[in-house]
Structures are given as C-alpha cells and as structure tokens.
Amino acid sequence: MRAQESVTLEELSVEQVGEGAGRTTASGRGTIGLIGPTPGYGAGTAVSATRTATPQIDVPVAVSVAPRETITDLAATRVDRAFNYLPGVAQQNNFGGLSIFSYAIRGVTTSEIYKNGFPLNRGTPPPPDAQNIERIEVLKGPGAALFGRSDPGGLVNLITKQPTAERFVEFGNQVDSFGLTRGTIDAGGALNADGTVLYRFNLAAQGAGSFRDFVDSDRLLVAPVVSWQVTPDTRVTVETEFVKNRIVFDRGVIALNRQLGFLPLSRFLGEPGQSTYQNNNSLQVRVDHRFDENWQMRLAAYFNTGDLEGESAEIRGIAANNRTVFRDRNVRDYRWDVAVGQADLIGRFDTGGIGHTLLLGMDRESTDSRTVYLRSNFRTSPFALDIYSPVYGQALPPITIPRNNIERITNTGLYAQDEIVLSPEWRALIGLRLDIFEQSFRERVVRSQVDQSRVAASPRAGLVYRPIPELAFYTNVGTSFRPNIGTDAAAVTRGTALPPETGLGYEVGAKSELFGGNLLLTAAAFRVERENVLTPDPANTGFSLAAGAVRSQGFELTAQGQITPELKLLAGYVYADARVTKDNVLPVGAPLVNVPRHSGSLLAVYEPAGAWRGFGIGGGVRGVGERAGDAAGSGFTLPGFIAVDALAYYKFGNARVALNIENIFDTDYYESSLNVFRVYPGSPRRITGSVTVRF
Numbered sequence: 037m038r039a040q041e042s043v044t045l046e047e048l049s050v051e052q053v054g055e056g057a058g059r060t061t062a063s064g065r066g067t068i069g070l071i072g073p074t075p076g077y078g079a080g081t082a083v084s085a086t087r088t089a090t091p092q093i094d095v096p097v098a099v100s101v102a103p104r105e106t107i108t109d110l111a112a113t114r115v116d117r118a119f120n121y122l123p124g125v126a127q128q129n130n131f132g133g134l135s136i137f138s139y140a141i142r143g144v145t146t147s148e149i150y151k152n153g154f155p156l157n158r159g160t161p162p163p164p165d166a167q168n169i170e171r172i173e174v175l176k177g178p179g180a181a182l183f184g185r186s187d188p189g190g191l192v193n194l195i196t197k198q199p200t201a202e203r204f205v206e207f208g209n210q211v212d213s214f215g216l217t218r219g220t221i222d223a224g225g226a227l228n229a230d231g232t233v234l235y236r237f238n239l240a241a242q243g244a245g246s247f248r249d250f251v252d253s254d255r256l257l258v259a260p261v262v263s264w265q266v267t268p269d270t271r272v273t274v275e276t277e278f279v280k281n282r283i284v285f286d287r288g289v290i291a292l293n294r295q296l297g298f299l300p301l302s303r304f305l306g307e308p309g310q311s312t313y314q315n316n317n318s319l320q321v322r323v324d325h326r327f328d329e330n331w332q333m334r335l336a337a338y339f340n341t342g343d344l345e346g347e348s349a350e351i352r353g354i355a356a357n358n359r360t361v362f363r364d365r366n367v368r369d370y371r372w373d374v375a376v377g378q379a380d381l382i383g384r385f386d387t388g389g390i391g392h393t394l395l396l397g398m399d400r401e402s403t404d405s406r407t408v409y410l411r412s413n414f415r416t417s418p419f420a421l422d423i424y425s426p427v428y429g430q431a432l433p434p435i436t437i438p439r440n441n442i443e444r445i446t447n448t449g450l451y452a453q454d455e456i457v458l459s460p461e462w463r464a465l466i467g468l469r470l471d472i473f474e475q476s477f478r479e480r481v482v483r484s485q486v487d488q489s490r491v492a493a494s495p496r497a498g499l500v501y502r503p504i505p506e507l508a509f510y511t512n513v514g515t516s517f518r519p520n521i522g523t524d525a526a527a528v529t530r531g532t533a534l535p536p537e538t539g540l541g542y543e544v545g546a547k548s549e550l551f552g553g554n555l556l557l558t559a560a561a562f563r564v565e566r567e568n569v570l571t572p573d574p575a576n577t578g579f580s581l582a583a584g585a586v587r588s589q590g591f592e593l594t595a596q597g598q599i600t601p602e603l604k605l606l607a608g609y610v611y612a613d614a615r616v617t618k619d620n621v622l623p624v625g626a627p628l629v630n631v632p633r634h635s636g637s638l639l640a641v642y643e644p645a646g647a648w649r650g651f652g653i654g655g656g657v658r659g660v661g662e663r664a665g666d667a668a669g670s671g672f673t674l675p676g677f678i679a680v681d682a683l684a685y686y687k688f689g690n691a692r693v694a695l696n697i698e699n700i701f702d703t704d705y706y707e708s709s710l711n712v713f714r715v716y717p718g719s720p721r722r723i724t725g726s727v728t729v730r731f
Contacts, residue, residue, distance in 0.1 A: 071152060071195055074103040074171045077604040077641075079556050079596045080549075084173040084193040086465070087153070087182055088382060088393055090455060093547050096465055096498025096510035098176040098560050100124070100594060104169070104197075106606060109641055109654065109683055111210065111696040111724045112166045113218060113242065115194060120658050121639045122174050123594050123608025124190075127708040128630050130716060132285040132348065133251070134312060136163050142176060143588030143614030143631045144189025144539075144564050151194045152275075152320060153183075154338040158403045159372030161316040161342055162281035167220050167240035168259040170195045176592075177562065178514035178541045180494035181467040184399070184449045188516040188539030188564045189588065196275065199234035199263045200224040205731045212724040215245025215252070220728075232265040246286075247301065247720050250308035253283035269327075275320040285312045285348035285366075290423065291665065291712040292358050294672040299423060301704060301717040305351055305361065308428050312346025312368070331383040340374040349421075351713040352414045361713075363419040365433050369408040376401045391457030395467075401447045411437040440480045445521065448472045463500040465512070468493065475521050475533075488533035492517040506549050513542040520570060537568045555597035555605070563589040565617075585618035586628060602643055604654075609636035616669070626669035630708045632676065634661035641683070650688055655700075656681040666711040677705035679718065690730045698722040 071083070079101035081089055092099060102118040112118050116136050119125045124142050131137035136157070138147045149156045149164075156164065173195065178188040203225030210218040221239040240257040256279070263273040286306060289299050318340040325333045346368055353362040380397040412419065417433030453467035473490040496514030503509075516539035545560030569584035594608035612635075614628040627633075641654030658679045665672040680701055685694035702721040709715040 071170075071198055073198075074101065076105055076554075077103060077597055077606055078554065079103070080553060082173045082175075083195070084150075084153075084175045084179075084191075086393075086453065086455060087380060087395055087397075088455065090393065092556060093502070093508045093549055094455075094463055094500055096463075096500045096512045098543070098545060098547075098558050098592075098594075100174040100176070100608070101596065102172040102606070104171055105604070106639070107166050107169060107172070109604075109639075109652075109685075110656075110681075111683070111694065111726055113210070113216075113240075114163045115166050115169055115172055115192075116163055117166070118172055121606055121637045121656060122172065123635075123637065124176065124592055124610045124612070125174055125192075126630055126632065126635065126660075126663075127716075129708070129710055130163075131160065132287055132312075133253075133283050134162065134285065134314065134344065135160050139192070140614075140628075140631055141174065141187075141190035141192075142562055142564055142592070142610070143590070143612035143628060144187050144566065144586075145628070145630075146187035146189060146191060148179075148183070148186045148191040149194070150183065150191060151318075152196055152322075153193060153336075153378070154320065154376050155183075155374070155401065156194070158340065158374045159316075159342050159405055160314070160344050160370050161340075162255070162279055162283075162314045164194055165240050165255065165257045165279065167222070167257055168196050168238040168277065170197045176560070177512060177543060177564075178494070178496060178516040178539060180471075180516040180539075181453065181469045181496040181514055182451060184401075184447060184469065184471050184494075185473065185492075185518050186516055187518060188514070188541040188566060196259070196277075197222070197236050197238060197261070198273070199236040199261055201226055201231055201234060206728055208726065208728040210242075210724060210726040212244075212722055214247055214722060216242060216724070218242035218244070227262070234263050234265075236261040247722075248286055248717075249302050249304040250306075251284045251286045251304060253281070255282075256280045270323070270325045273320075273322045273324075275322070277316075277318045279314070279316045281314040281316075282311050283314075284308075284310065285346060285350075287348075287350050287714045288709070288716040290351060290354070290361065291672060291709075291715055292354075294665075294670060294712060296675070296706065296715065297704075301720060303423065303426075305349075305363075305421060305423060305426070307349040310347045310349065312344060312348065314342065314344045316340070316342035330385060331381070334378070334380040334382070336378045336380075338374070338376040338378075340372070342372050344368060344370040349419060354713075355420075359422055359424050360420050361423055362414045363421060364414040364417075365412040365419060365435065367408075367410040367435060370405070371407075372403065372405040374401070374403045393455040395451075395453040397449075397451050399447075399449045401445070403443075403445045405443045407439065407441050407443075409439040410435045411439075413437060438481045442478050442480065443521070444476045446474045461502050463502075465496075465498040465500075467497070468495045470494075471517070473519050475519065477521070486533050488519065490517075490519050490536055492536065508547045509545070510547065511542070511544045513540075515540050520568070534570070535568050537566060537570075539564065539566045541565070551597075551599060555595065555599055558594045559591070561591040563587070584616065584620070584622075586615065587617045588612055588614035588628070588631070590633075602645060604641045604643075605639070607636075607638040607640075610634075622667070622669045627664040629664050629667040629710075630674070632661035632663045634676075635659065639681075651684075651686050653684045655683065660705075665709045665715065668711070670712075672709075672712055674706045674709055674715070677703055677718070679703050679705060692726075692728045692730075694726045696722075696724040696726075698724070 082099040126140040128138040208220035227233040238259040323335040412433035451469035498512035520534040541564040543562035590612040592610040614631040639656040643652040661676040705718040
C-alpha cells in the first residue's frame with residue numbers, strides 16, 4: 037500500500053552527456069546539470085516549472101513541451117513553427133517578420149521568451165532559429181515567482197543543444213516550394229583524450245523566398261558550445277550564438293470594411309527591396325558544482341548585444357474609394373546590450389519525515405537600449421498605393437517625425453522555493469520572489485523623460501495529490517507583475533510613470549502517466565486576471581492610462597508522448613474565454629485580440645517495426661476558431677480555420693530523407709492581426725524536402 041511507504045528524498049538531478057543521456061545515476065555521481073536532451077516526444081521532466089528536475093507529474097503546474105524530435109518531424113526552421121502544435125499558444129504580433137514580438141498563452145498576451153532561463157526578448161532579436169534548440173518548454177500560468185516580471189498566462193523557455201561525449205557530425209540540407217535553400221551542421225564530441233572537455237557546434241545558413249510577393253530573407257546562425265568537467269563535481273559550460281538576419285519587412289494584407297478576402301494572400305503592400313538587417317550575438321557561461329549528493333550550486337551569466345537597421349513602407353490609412361492606401365516611410369535603428377547574472381542553490385533534505393527540495397536564488401539584469409525611429413507624415417506625403425494595381429518605386433517621402441530615445445532598465449530579484457514531500461501521496465510547492473525594478477527613459481528629440489522604481493513580491497503555491505502512482509490531482513495559484521515601460525510608460529504619458537500591470541492566475545487540474553510513463557495526459561481549468569492594463573486616455577488622444585483590466589478563463593486537455601513504441605503523439609484542445617472587464621474606451625465584454633475561444637491540434641507519427649523499420653509517416657491537424665482582429669472592439673474578426681499537414685521520412689544507415697507538406701489542402705487562413713491594416717496570412721501549401729547524413 038502506498039500509504040505505508042516511507043517518505044524518502046529524491047536523488048539530486050544529474051545529467052549524463054553522450055550515451056545514456058537523461059539517466060540519473062544511483063550514486064548521484066554523473067556529470068551535473070539541469071539542461072539535457074529529451075528523447076522522443078516525451079515530456080516527463082521540464083525544468084521551467086521549478087528549475088529543478090522534479091518529474092512533471094509531481095509538479096502542480098502544467099508545462100507543454102516540443103522536444104527535438106518534434107521540431108525535426110515538423111521540418112521547423114524557426115521555433116514559432118512549433119507553436120502551432122503547442123496547445124494554448126496563439127500567434128500575435130510578429131513585428132513584420134522580424135521577431136516573435138508577442139504571443140498569447142491561455143488568452144494572455146506576452147512578449148516574454150527565454151533561453152536556458154535567460155530573457156531573450158530584450159531588444160528586437162530575430163526569431164530564434166530551430167537548429168540549436170533541443171526542446172521548447174511552455175510554462176502555463178504565472179511564472180513570476182521564478183522568472184520575475186512577466187505575464188500571468190505563461191511563458192516560453194527554449195533549451196539549447198549541449199555538448200556530447202559521443203563524437204558525431206551531421207550534415208543537413210533543406211529546400212521548399214517557396215525557394216528555401218538551407219544547409220545545417222550539427223557536430224559534437226570530446227576535445228581531449230580523457231573526455232573531460234566536450235563540444236557542440238551548430239550552424240545554419242539559408243536563403244529563402246516566400247509566398248508573399250517580393251518578400252525574401254537570408255539567415256546565418258553559428259552556435260558553438262564547450263563544456264569542461266573540471267572535477268567530477270564541477271563543470272563549466274561556455275555557450276555562444278551569433279546570428280545575422282536579413283528580411284523584407286512585411287505587415288501582411290489589409291481588410292476592407294472589416295472584411296478579408298479581397299486581396300490575394302501574396303499581395304505585398306510595402307516597397308520591394310527595402311530590407312531590414314539584424315545582428316544578435318550572445319554568450320552564456322554556466323558553472324555547475326555539486327557539494328555532495330544533496331546540494332548543488334549553479335552560477336550563470338548571460339550577455340547579449342544586438343542591432344536592427346532597415347527601412348519599410350507601412351499602411352496608415354485608406355481613401356474613400358477603398359483601394360488607395362496611404363503609407364508612411366519608416367527608418368529604424370535599434371541597438372541593445374543586455375547583461376544578466378544568476379545564482380541558484382539547490383538542496384534536498386529531510387525534516388521529521390518531510391522531504392524538501394529547496395531552491396534559493398538571485399539574479400540581476402541590466403538592459404540598455406537605444407532607439408532611433410524616423411517616419412514620414414502620411415497626411416502631408418501620402419506615399420499612396422493602389423492595392424489592386426500597385427505601382428512600386430515612387431520617390432521616397434521626406435522624414436518629418438523623429439523619435440530618438442535611450443532606456444536603461446535594471447532588475448534585481450531574490451527568490452526562494454520549497455518543494456515539500458508531505459507524504460507518499462501529498463506534495464506541496466511554495467515560492468516567493470522579490471523584484472527591485474528601476475527604469476530610466478529619455479526621449480532625446482522631444483525631451484521627455486521618466487524615472488521609476490518599483491518593488492514587487494510575487495508569491496505562488498501549489499498542491500499535488502497522487503492517490504495512485506499513475507494519477508495526480510493538482511492546484512496552484514500565483515501572481516505576476518509587469519512594469520509599464522518604454523514609450524508606453526514614458527513618451528506618451530508626459531513623463532509620468534504608470535503603475536505596473538499586475539496579474540493573478542489559478543487553476544485546478546489532473547495529470548496521468550500511462551503506458552509505463554511514456555504518455556502524459558493533462559487536464560486543467562484555469563482563470564487569469566490582469567489589472568492596470570494600458571488603455572487609451574479618453575481626455576488626451578494619443579496618451580495612455582493604466583486603467584484597464586482583462587480576464588481569461590477556460591480549460592485545456594493535452595496528451596504527449598508515445599502510446600506504443602511505434603506511435604508518437606502531441607495533441608491538445610484549449611477553450612479560452614478572454615475578455616475586457618474594465619476599460620475607458622473598449623466595451624466591457626469585448627474579446628481580446630487574436631485569442632480564439634476554441635483551438636486544438638493533433639500531431640501523430642507512426643514508425644513501424646519489422647520489415648518497415650526506419651520508415652515513418654504522420655500528419656497534423658490545426659484548428660483555430662474565430663478571433664477578434666483588433667483590440668478596438670470594432671467587430672473585425674479573423675475567420676476560423678482548419679489546416680492539415682502531412683509528413684513522411686525514411687531512415688537508412690546514417691541518413692534520413694524526409695518530405696513535409698504543410699497545409700496540404702491549400703486552405704486560405706490568417707494567423708493573426710493587429711488591426712485592419714496589419715493582417716498576417718497563413719502559408720498556402722508548402723512542400724519541403726530534407727536530407728540529413730550523420731557520421
């Protein structure tokens with residue numbers, strides 16, 4: 037009987053690199069660390085929930101995972117391609133293709149995306165390339181107790197590929213029906229005879245076209261990693277990534293009289309040849325040290341520097357004839373520098389028969405950004421274009437609206453978390469984080485400035501009950517805070533800092549591990565509330581107030597893993613009722629932009645044994661319901677859609693040959709929008725072929 041079992045402490049997580057990766061040694065004397073590979077489609081452990089290696093079924097938080105094998109099966113070159121099959125994640129603003137500027141989890145929009153626990157979306161980096169990603173973890177619910185300022189719906193944490201003891205080199209090539217040509221290298225192994233110095237090297241170089249007229253891009257990723265096992269109990273890892281990206285800025289199509297379908301999905305409404313260039317370079321240094329079998333320390337630092345330069349033409353209005361649009365000329369020069377330090381102490385101990393996994397930590401972030409954003413005035417220089425018969429190459433209008441600002445943000449966080457084993461059936465989690473936030477914003481052209489300091493506490497708590505080993509019921513509650521910063525809290529408020537946005541999220545749910553723990557099922561009901569959301573000031577056009585409130589509630593069902601050794605599965609359904617609950621302008625009850633009430637996906641891959649071993653076939657279905665197309669409550673909506681994908685591959689020897697067909701029935705659909713002038717169409721049928729050879 038489980039009730040008669042003694043309460044024991046779990047082994048401190050250790051990571052094996054190379055062969056046997058992901059196993060925990062009985063003695064606790066393997067190589068240490070929390071970042072490692074995830075085999076198959078499994079999601080048994082996700083470090084984003086607790087920053088420890090506690091199995092998912094024992095954590096009172098839901099986490100969806102897209103492991104490396106999922107990314108490979110989807111032939112994804114960017115991580116946002118995998119978002120289509122991560123339940124509860126909805127596309128939002130992609131900033132003209134330049135960035136994962138924002139997305140929504142459980143109906144709550146956020147810009148927070150992390151890499152190995154470090155903030156990635158400081159500045160405007162390009163969308164992360166999938167070549168260097170081991171898995172994508174989506175933490176559902178408030179994450180502020182560990183990650184600091186964030187949003188209560190959840191966040192994405194990208195886990196990168198790490199060095200291996202196994203020596204290998206893998207070459208890849210990928211082409212698609214829109215003009216993509218992509219080459220990749222993934223290599224790893226030992227750099228010395230005793231195997232204490234290991235490396236991993238990833239490279240991706242590509243040129244790509246698009247189903248959008250005149251929209252093309254180039255990208256180069258170089259990502260070397262070296263780890264040194266200094267002693268059996270100490271490892272140092274140095275991880276770098278260099279990215280160069282060029283893309284034609286593209287705001288998509290427009291809706292006429294709040295209706296879509298008048299223009300072909302390929303119609304480009306900017307200026308051909310106007311490219312934007314991005315450079316993003318980062319360095320991570322991690323030191324993992326184990327004092328003994330129960331106590332471990334992690335020190336880490338992250339440095340990032342980047343820039344964005346380019347020009348674009350963007351629609352700002354339309355004439356009464358419903359065919360002539362007015363555009364402005366936009367010139368951007370953004371630069372940023374980020375430094376983050378982290379220190380974690382993790383220990384396991386017992387007090388009177390109650391087991392504890394204690395996490396104590398602190399972090400410090402400093403971000404400096406410089407923004408030059410120059411525009412023409414579309415009212416005096418319309419830069420007009422006929423959307424049905426566009427004539428490009430007009431004389432560029434003069435720049436008359438300058439913006440030039442600098443911003444410095446510092447944030448110091450102190451956090452503590454305890455995972456408590458109360459009995460064999462009951463576990464609890466409590467956590468608290470204290471953030472000290474400071475911002476200095478200077479608008480140099482119009483000479484406005486804002487200085488603000490905030491101190492915020494973000495608690496969370498959860499409880500897990502496991503009546504049998506295969507089933508767990510859980511509940512959690514947590515808070516979040518996000519200072520209103522940048523131009524929203526400075527240039528548009530005449531130097532007055534706005535109060536921070538706050539959030540509260542709570543849920544109840546159940547998890548079940550079936551088929552020997554290979555399949556994880558999750559069901560959850562959630563409610564998320566946000567206060568001090570920015571809304572237009574009705575008394576001062578163009579200015580904002582932190583007076584809004586929104587709420588999202590619903591439930592989700594997910595399944596992930598392997599039903600049999602031959603059948604892999606990643607599936608989910610989410611119902612989210614996300615609405616305005618308080619505002620100066622929007623009506624109470626207005627739905628939130630780009631958040632469908634119903635959404636779901638299913639990705640299944642079958643790889644038979646026996647004579648057909650090595651052959652795999654699968655497919656996916658993505659369904660998204662009708663969504664609000666803007667935040668103004670105008671009645672503009674994006675239609676719902678169902679898109680079907682298919683894939684097949686064959687592995688023989690050291691080679692893998694694959695064929696993917698995205699949107700196999702060539703369905704017209706729209707991924708997201710900001711307003712009637714910025715609607716992002718989804719991809720028509722795309723055929724992708726890929727070959728990898730491993731030595």
